[in-house]
Amino acid sequence: MVEEQAIGAFAALAHENRLTIFRSLMRAGPSGMSAGDIAVAAGLAPSNVSFHVAQMERAGLLRSWRVRRNIFYAVDTDGVHRLLTFLTEECCAGHPELCGLHVAGASGGGRGAAQAAEGKLTGDTAAE
Structure with missing residues (x-):
């Protein structure tokens, strides 16, 4: 990892809601959580969750996959x-x-x- 990538990862975690989401996903393990479940766990609107997980995914901290109509997220270990x-x-x-x-x-x-x-x-x- 180069310095610029590390800065991006730290910036992604340097927000209360993103850190809450990240911690919830760490506890969920490799099976992850659906976007809807993340919204409930974090007490956020689904649109806010989408914004925050996208930032963490771009920073290389999360991965996502689709199952039918649901998008699941997990920590990219x-x-x-x-x-x-x-x-x-x-x-x-x-x-x-x-x-x-x-x-x-x-x-x-x-x-x-x-x-x-x-x-x-x-x-x-x-x-x-």
């Missing part, structure tokens, strides 16, 4: 993994321990990224 890798390489010089971070299950590919995005990043002080 590869995109999240790329963002976390960018942070580790660019901000921690490739050594997450320098930043006081450990990504649970990071060697598991996209799964570790998903766990990290769900809030399972731990600092050195968390173990104390």
Whole structure:
């Protein structure tokens, strides 16, 4: 991931409604949620959901697919993994321990990224 892509991903998450949607989709897992279910969970109008998920999809954080008349969205764990890798390489010089971070299950590919995005990043002080 290049810096411009990382900026786009952070910008996509830097909005209360988009962060709420992202967190709901992280909890939903790979099966994702329909746009209607996202609207209910986030307390937003369907048109607002469409706007917000489109921004996160363009940023590489979500993927979508159609089933009959419904559009489903899920977190793109590869995109999240790329963002976390960018942070580790660019901000921690490739050594997450320098930043006081450990990504649970990071060697598991996209799964570790998903766990990290769900809030399972731990600092050195968390173990104390």
